[in-house]
Amino acid sequence: MRAIVIDAFGGPEVLREAELPKPHPGPGQVLVRVACAGVNPADWKVREGWLASYFDCRFPFVPGFDLAGVVEAVGPGVDGLRVGDRVFGTSRQGQGENGSYAEYTTAHAAMLSLVPPGISLAEAAALPTAGTTAYGGLVDAGGLQAGQTVLIHGGAGGVGTIALQIAKAFGARVAVTCSAANADHVRSLGADLAIDYRAGDVPRALRDWAPHGVDLALDAVGQDTLLPSAAAVVRPGGTYVEIETLISRATEAQVAEAARHGVRLVSNMIAVSRLAEHLAALASLLAQGRVRMPTLQRLPLADAALAHARIASGRQRGKLVLDVAGDMA
Numbered sequence: 182m183r184a185i186v187i188d189a190f191g192g193p194e195v196l197r198e199a200e201l202p203k204p205h206p207g208p209g210q211v212l213v214r215v216a217c218a219g220v221n222p223a224d225w226k227v228r229e230g231w232l233a234s235y236f237d238c239r240f241p242f243v244p245g246f247d248l249a250g251v252v253e254a255v256g257p258g259v260d261g262l263r264v265g266d267r268v269f270g271t272s273r274q275g276q277g278e279n280g281s282y283a284e285y286t287t288a289h290a291a292m293l294s295l296v297p298p299g300i301s302l303a304e305a306a307a308l309p310t311a312g313t314t315a316y317g318g319l320v321d322a323g324g325l326q327a328g329q330t331v332l333i334h335g336g337a338g339g340v341g342t343i344a345l346q347i348a349k350a351f352g353a354r355v356a357v358t359c360s361a362a363n364a365d366h367v368r369s370l371g372a373d374l375a376i377d378y379r380a381g382d383v384p385r386a387l388r389d390w391a392p393h394g395v396d397l398a399l400d401a402v403g404q405d406t407l408l409p410s411a412a413a414v415v416r417p418g419g420t421y422v423e424i425e426t427l428i429s430r431a432t433e434a435q436v437a438e439a440a441r442h443g444v445r446l447v448s449n450m451i452a453v454s455r456l457a458e459h460l461a462a463l464a465s466l467l468a469q470g471r472v473r474m475p476t477l478q479r480l481p482l483a484d485a486a487l488a489h490a491r492i493a494s495g496r497q498r499g500k501l502v503l504d505v506a507g508d509m510a
């Protein structure tokens with residue numbers, strides 16, 4: 182089968198096309214014929230070796246967490262998925278196995294969900310990591326409730342565009358930060374307020390809208406771009422959820438400082454143990470039209486290096502997917 186592999190950690194130039202044997206699904210796994218592979222910032226961080234302490238990469242290594250495709254074969258002990266099912270979810274890359282930048286990959290059945298009718302495989306491939314991170318961050322870590330005021334920091338990115346729609350679907354009022362060029366885009370997805378983070382002071386811009394601070398903030402940017410102001414954007418008794426960027430993380434001193442102002446500061450990772458539940462919740466929101474996939478940019482699998490350069494720029498609007506078998510998508 183055709184795949185993109187790396188033989189060592191490094192820049193985008195280490196990505197190369199290769200022919201590999203088709204994998205076989207083990208117990209609890211299915212073999213998926215991949216239509217599209219979603220691209221996430223974590224993919225270039227894996228390629229550069231930033232995640233080497235989380236799992237072993239056996240070279241030649243196929244990158245890619247996210248996928249959508251059709252079940253080709255079912256391993257022993259799998260209930261609930263059949264050959265021919267349209268599925269989306271994550272590969273076994275997070276366990277150090279080969280990922281989704283390939284014609285075929287194996288995945289744990291528990292880390293896949295059925296693609297709702299009317300949703301393309303390209304759209305579905307864009308959702309797993311960004312969507313489950315947004316859902317877990319807001320609902321599990323943040324305790325999102327109807328009627329709350331919510332700030333999504335990084336509202337134009339993959340996590341942010343889904344997060345703002347989830348918050349709206351739950352009945353929250355939602356402000357987001359983004360550059361001025363993306364303000365109309367995030368408003369079209371339901372944001373009540375778009376704050377241009379480049380124009381100056383985000384806490385001040387938020388003050389007219391939520392004078393005592395918001396009930397819940399989700400930080401999908403990290404790198405201390407807003408976190409030092411956690412207590413200025415969240416009201417006492419509220420929660421600031423920081424998505425771990427895998428490069429930066431809130432310090433104990435920042436957690437303690439937020440707590441002094443009555444703000445709960447939590448760092449959150451994608452919840453692998455709740456992935457299927459979160460995928461199913463997202464599939465339901467998509468099927469009901471309460472969340473729609475934002476702008477999708479599609480590139481051929483062979484352009485994986487270009488996709489990595491774009492996602493690593495930090496300027497990607499919406500989601501980027503690689504077409505592995507574009508005719509299926």
Ligand SMILES: NC(=O)c1ccc[n+]([C@@H]2O[C@H](COP(=O)([O-])OP(=O)(O)OC[C@H]3O[C@@H](n4cnc5c(N)ncnc54)[C@H](OP(=O)(O)O)[C@@H]3O)[C@@H](O)[C@H]2O)c1
Pocket residue numbers: 221222223310311314334335336337338339340341358359360361363378401402403406424425426427449450451492495496497498499
């Ligand atoms: N630990 C986990 O489980 C986990 C899971 C998923 C994601 N993540 C991490 O979460 C981060 C976000 O992921 P993503 O998929 O949303 O990335 P992304 O799609 O690449 O995000 C790009 C967006 O970030 C916005 N942005 C950049 N700097 C900003 C700033 N200072 N203020 C506000 N917005 C800013 C840009 O908007 P403008 O162009 O408008 O500036 C752009 O649209 C990444 O670091 C990723 O690795 C972690």
